[in-house]
Amino acid sequence: MNHIQNHHIPAGRLRVGRKSPQIFQACLGTCLGVALYDQERKAGGLIHLLLPSPLGNAGFEADTPGKYASTGIPMLINELTRMGCTTKALKATIAGGALVGPVSRIDLGLDIGGRSADIARRILKEQGIEILRSETGGFFACTLELDMMTGKTKIAPVWQTGIEPGTIAPVSGPEAIMETIDKLQPIPQTALKILRMSNQDGHSIDDITRELSQDQVLSARTLQMCNSVLFAGIIKIDTLKDALMMLGEERLVKSVITTAIESYFGQVGPSGYSLCKGGLFFHAVGVACLAERLARQSGLADPSQAYMAGLLHDIGKVVLDQHISAHLPFFFRILGSEKQNIIHAEEKILNFNHCRAGVILAEKWGFSDALTEAIRCHHTPEETGGHSRLVEIIYLADQIMEKFFTFFDIDKPDALHLEAIIKKLDLDGASLVRCIDDLPLDILTQDLTDETSNT
Known part of the structure; x- marks a missing residue:
């Protein structure tokens, strides 16, 4: 029996290695994947590229060039040549760059995947690296795999399953779902109270820190979150008082709720809505950061409220995840149908x-009307009531995450309202690309290695 490690390569990252029982894998939507392998040296690597090139003439941090085709591919080549590989012996496979989901004129105009693929081909040609296989464009997400034992690559649709057409899956029902809602470990009451306090006048920051200090577990985890790249970066925070002084009330409250949501999303199983461990939480953080940026840029919603709504929009998936695993192949097949979105797929099997x-x-935990509406309508913004701009921002942020970070959760982009919402928010293609470029990849690119045994 050969023990094979599967390594998921997240956006903006690369991985190299020598012959070993490993499979490097990237799940690609609009992003581009490039795999290189030298059969003579038995070494290779894979990179997952987010964007074609840095925006304008602005510089970029030393730890981010892997996001771009123009800088990431040379990085991958340099890593492999340092291992003794030669450009003459390296062979390439390119995949991804799809126009995922219904395509808008914004997608066609930006052509992010297409431009990334063009840059990749140009660099590989200049370096004299032969492209053995290139499957880019199209309208569907895919996976690119590099087998480090053989150097062989595999490109497959994300929704591919071996299920037989006539298979009948069992169906759950509302009663079972309601039982799960009652059994799941909820968001801590302390976090919910702090969220409500932050939305009300008359509270003081001392009230918030006093409330937080009464929950030692949440306090400790919040301090860890405060020290993450998402909030403090290189600043060292040792106490709640330090957190308050260095971050301020707004960011401290955000760190508390983010910590609570991470724990809540930790209840999802090993297979279900996410294609990687922790994927639902990373998706939520990505949507939250994008929503906050879009709200601030458009001026049409409160940025802090947009962050919270983005963080909470998919809390219902934790409930259904407890039931999805048993029906996963059937769920994949329904979702893979061009006419089925995730809501229809869920309704059909659950x-x-x-x-x-x-x-x-949301109602059980006392969320505000605005947050509840964002949760209810983030797939159907046309059904929103008095908080339409907030809902539209969450819808847009969710769509962007689905297109560029395909593997975080099993969903299917639905761009039906995308163009109209972008127009309402007075955004253009360049502003959207900048929002994508500003995503905190350090928090979204944790160690996503899964180990599976294959005979």
Whole structure:
């Protein structure tokens, strides 16, 4: 029996190695994947590229050039040549760069995947590296795999399954879903109280820190979150008082709720809504950061409220995840149908959907009307009521994450309202690309290695 390690390569990252029982894998939507392998030296690597090139003439941090085709591919080549590989012996496979989901004129105009692929081909040609296989463009997400034992590559649709057409899957129902809602470990009451306090006048920051200090576990985890790249970066924070002084009330509250949500999303199983460990949480953080940026840039919603709504929009998936695993192949097949979105797929096999489950939780936990509406309507912004701009911002942020970070959760982009919302928010293609470029990859690119045994 050969023990094979599967290594997921997240956006903006690369991995190299020598012959070994490993498979490097990137799940690609609009992003581009490039795999290189030298059969003579038995070494190779894979890079997952987010964007074609840095924006304008602005500089970029030393730890981010892996995001761009123009700088990331030379990095990969340099890493392999340092291992003794030669450009003459290296062979390349390129995949991704798709126009995922229904395509808008914004997608066609930006052509992010197409431009990344053009840059990749140009660099490889200049370096004299032969491209053995190139499958880019199209309208569907895919995976690119590099087998480090053989150097062989594999490109497959994300929704591919071996299920037989006539397979019948069992169906859950509302009663089972409601039982799960009652059994799941909720968001800590301390975090919910702090969230409510932050939305009300008359509270003081001392009230918030006093409340937080009463929950020692949440306090300790919050300090860890405060020291993450997402909040403090290189600043060392040792106490809640330090956190308050260095971050301020708004960022401290954000770190508390982010910590609580990370714990809540930790209840998802090893297979279900996410294609990698921790994927649902990373997706939530990505949507939250994008929503905050879009709200600030458009001026049409409160940035802090947009962050919270982005963080909480998919809480219903944690409930349904407890039931999805047993029906996963059937769920994949339904979602892979061009006419089925995730809400239809959920309703078909569970008689429920994650928006409905999320609203039940939101009402149970006393969320504001605005947050509840964002949870209810983030797939159907046309159904929103008095908080339309907030809902539209969450919808847009969610769509962007689905296009560029395909592997975080099993969903299917639905750009039906995308163009109209971008116009309402007075955004253009360049501003959207800048929002994508500003995503905190350090928090979104944790160690996503999964180990599986293959005979």
